[in-house]
Amino acid sequence: MNILKIQQEWFGNVKGDILSGIVVALALIPEAIAFSIIAGVDPMVGLYASFSIALVIAFVGGRPGMISGATGAMALLMVNLVAEHGLQYLLAATILTGIIQILFGILKLARMMKFVPRSVMIGFVNALAIMIFTSQLQHFVGETWIMYALVALTLAIIYLLPRFTKAIPSTLVAIVVVTAIVIIGNINVGTVGDMGIITQQLPVFLIPDIPLTMETLLIILPYSFSLAIVGLVESLLTANIVDDMTDTESNKNKESRGQGIANIVTGFFGGMGGCAMIGQSVINVKSGGSGRLSSLVAGVVLMSMIIILGEVVVQIPMAALAGVMIMVSISTFDWSSLKNLVKIPKTDSAVMLTTIIIVLATHNLAIGVLAGVLLSAIFFAAKISKVKVTEGQVVQNQKKTYRIEGQLFFASVSDLPSKFYFGDTITEVEIDLTQAHLWDDSAIGALDKIEAKFAQNNINVNYIGLNEESKQLKKRIGGISNAAGH
């Protein structure tokens, strides 16, 4: 990488990056706290994560202008681990997540993203939105109308304020106003302070306090694996969105590695695993941010605010945070997919709905993605496994031509022999493979079987129109070499 490019990525847009970084920091605080509460850890764990991830990604990320931090998708994956084993295991799992992501980056697995179909991605964001929303319902249990009124007020400010000014993030104004009302009116509602402690100090380097045994590894590995996959899926999706919004390219493998490094560092500094944030990245670009500096500024301002304002932060009512999370869930959900549900192919809708249902049933976005990819692979195989066989006329009482069209592979050849008629009193059969492609040994096997059946009736089989690749495969496996080349 040359100096000019580094200079451009860091200092090509100083004013825009500093301003947007500040805006993002202000919008990040409520989300980082709320995501910590979803995961079941102290608010500081999410705040440290957003600080350290934003900071590290500024240097090692592959997509300048993208904002990363503690996210809902990752927080939702941690719930059980935290509940059963506690924070130290979460920190260890975060470090392992980073290691796995670096491996993904080295193995250039970002390319594999193209195997995740759109319908799975849409299912992913919709399931994420639904889970963020349902995670808030617990805060309403047994609450009075005051809680509902405060949530409604929060949402009203969030959605209406941008009509008058876009200079300050409306989520922050909503939080400040609602917190002020609760403090001044001395209203007794649940606050952030009830959920955990805010410490007004910088994170320190710590090695997670866990036994370094095989058992520990087996506990955290499944979580780390899920976290690594979900983190990369969301980060690469976000990178594509930022690419489009800024009309520039980004290095996806570098971003995978960067996410890994950021998670390792974060785990050692007491933060929970995170990834790129769609909403915050869109806010950043909209506010004029496009360089690495914006992410750095966001992290530093976030931490400074917490150190200065820690005492106020604990007084933020849960109602205000629940309001912010409802907004996050509304903007995460892909509303256009509802409109398109009847328009798009049925298989696409099925994949999308399956992804959502599996995520909601397992509470695991990673399993949903894998199941969605698998299901769409099966649909794809079913779609291309349609093979057409056309039977020609008998020529001079001794020769007949069959034309095969389609992809011959394990899923498509099982009923291929039944499409041939072996009882003709002829001496020669020609199989035209011009419109066919042989993919595997099942294809060769099926042709062998057809050939053998014809041979039983003393009919000789000839192949024509094999393409080069299919010829190679046939030669290698060799079963029908006796008939080929005649």
Added chain:
Amino acid sequence: MFKRILLAVDGSEHSIRSARYAIELANKFEGTTDIIYVVDGKTAKEDVLHSTNKLEIEKKREEKLKPILDMLDKSDMDYNTNVLHGDPGPEIVEFANEKSYDCVVIGSRGLNDLQSFILGSVSHKVAKRVNCPVLIVK
């Protein structure tokens, strides 16, 4: 008088209707029409989510504008298409003022009072801040 017209579109019915007026106006004054389409953050997210790659995104956006481009093709007029990213209102204003067009033609979504209070009206914003005359097509 109206030699260089800027037509702001979003692919909706309203923008197709406003395209008709823009073309007629340009024909009358033997002028040209340029198209501006601004992709905002929400649309960018949707487009990326619903496409597998960059080419598909471009194709989708072209398809969105196709009825309008077809009309312009038929009119034998010179035109340029500009796809920009950002907040539609400010982007259109900046583009129109910078390139000093003679007239901006834009469709109105026809929102009611409550909707325009919540969503904000792009055409109002443009009409207020663009230096040249603005034709809002209802």
